Amino acid sequence: MEFDTLCLHANGDKRNGYGAIATPIYQSATFVHESVEEVSEYSYSRLSNPTRARLEKTVASLENGTAAFAFSSGMAAISAVMKLFSASDHIIASDDLYGGSLRLFRNVNMAEGMTFDFVNTADIKAVESLIGEHTKAIYAETPSNPLMHVSDIAALAELAHRYGLLLIVDNTFLTPYYQNPLDLGADIVIHSGTKYLGGHNDTLAGFAVVKSSELAERIAYVYKTIGAALSPFDCFLIERGIKTLPLRMDKISTNARTVARWLRCRKEVKKIYYIGFEDHKGYSISQKQSRGFGGMISFEVESRELAENILANVKIIQYAESLGGVDSLITYPMRQTHADVPEKERLERGINDRFLRLSIGIENEKDLIEDLRQAFEQ
Numbered sequence: 001m002e003f004d005t006l007c008l009h010a011n012g013d014k015r016n017g018y019g020a021i022a023t024p025i026y027q028s029a030t031f032v033h034e035s036v037e038e039v040s041e042y043s044y045s046r047l048s049n050p051t052r053a054r055l056e057k058t059v060a061s062l063e064n065g066t067a068a069f070a071f072s073s074g075m076a077a078i079s080a081v082m083k084l085f086s087a088s089d090h091i092i093a094s095d096d097l098y099g100g101s102l103r104l105f106r107n108v109n110m111a112e113g114m115t116f117d118f119v120n121t122a123d124i125k126a127v128e129s130l131i132g133e134h135t136k137a138i139y140a141e142t143p144s145n146p147l148m149h150v151s152d153i154a155a156l157a158e159l160a161h162r163y164g165l166l167l168i169v170d171n172t173f174l175t176p177y178y179q180n181p182l183d184l185g186a187d188i189v190i191h192s193g194t195k196y197l198g199g200h201n202d203t204l205a206g207f208a209v210v211k212s213s214e215l216a217e218r219i220a221y222v223y224k225t226i227g228a229a230l231s232p233f234d235c236f237l238i239e240r241g242i243k244t245l246p247l248r249m250d251k252i253s254t255n256a257r258t259v260a261r262w263l264r265c266r267k268e269v270k271k272i273y274y275i276g277f278e279d280h281k282g283y284s285i286s287q288k289q290s291r292g293f294g295g296m297i298s299f300e301v302e303s304r305e306l307a308e309n310i311l312a313n314v315k316i317i318q319y320a321e322s323l324g325g326v327d328s329l330i331t332y333p334m335r336q337t338h339a340d341v342p343e344k345e346r347l348e349r350g351i352n353d354r355f356l357r358l359s360i361g362i363e364n365e366k367d368l369i370e371d372l373r374q375a376f377e378q
């Protein structure tokens with residue numbers, strides 16, 4: 001089956017007895033065993049649930065994985081994956097990451113004894129130079145949030161495997177519609193399902209997807225033990241969202257290209273970070289490893305005053321945290337997604353008081369541009 005068909009039919013079997021087209025929401029904590037000898041397929045919803053199983057089958061198929069695990073948020077998925085490691089293990093991570101992932105690594109995992117080095121994972125030599133005796137994994141977000149660094153997944157996978165490390169890739173920004181890290185050699189793919197997979201800014205969710213059955217077993221053990229499973233109703237919403245993933249991504253990407261080009265022509269815009277521009281540093285890698293550029297654009301305007309004016313005056317585009325939904329959102333990373341990154345580091349990376357991040361939605365592109373124009377000119 002092709003990708004768009006898989007979004008609807010990957011989970012072929014209808015375990016509902018009535019042939020319902022929509023996945024029934026099995027809102028049950030526990031399941032009856034037929035007899036003392038027979039253990040039913042489902043026993044307790046922290047371990048597995050029929051609604052969740054269908055969603056996990058779909059996500060595993062879209063990422064060409066053997067197993068997917070649906071968590072209550074993207075952060076729950078990343079936290080669970082970090083439980084595969086022990087105190088004193090060392091991980092090399094992208095230096096540009098969603099602020100919550102940085103907070104987890106620095107304030108939780110490091111407090112438990114793990115060590116991390118942060119580096120631009122687009123620079124393979126720099127990554128290699130950090131590999132040491134205790135290194136166990138490379139963790140990359142590509143494209144990264146919010147600076148849009150593009151890392152070469154196949155090259156990172158080759159490096160990781162040469163040294164016996166795992167490669168973990170957060171594929172939230174491009175989704176499996178545009179990029180399949182497992183096919184490029186990654187061992188674990190992470191998604192904040194809250195974003196494009198759900199697609200409607202109405203549900204939190206997260207996924208870890210793997211190819212190897214050995215990793216699947218290890219994650220399944222953590223999964224049932226820590227208990228951060230996605231609820232049946234939320235599974236229903238995410239599965240429903242996935243049905244339109246290709247349609248949404250096509251429209252979002254077209255809109256984003258138009259908005260990025262418009263922003264680039266504004267004299268008030270001093271820097272623009274959009275992976276679809278041919279002069280983006282990672283353009284040739286994107287061409288090689290992905291099938292589209294997605295809907296994320298970051299940009300820096302000439303003054304703090306203008307940045308605040310834009311946030312205060314957009315009308316169709318909403319000033320709100322998060323990304324990947326049908327509604328366009330604008331974020332102030334300094335105050336929101338990256339507020340916990342130490343100021344010095346944040347400023348060195350360019351996440352300053354003039355830096356904004358746009359998540360383009362499915363509105364008409366003319367309305368998005370007109371909305372930005374009037375907000376720029378207030």
Ligand SMILES: Cc1ncc(COP(=O)(O)O)c(C=O)c1O
Nearest residue numbers: 073074075098145172192194205
């Ligand atoms: C790239 C990326 N990964 C992970 C997360 C965490 O996901 P969640 O908010 O669903 O916990 C986010 C959240 O913004 C993100 O942008």
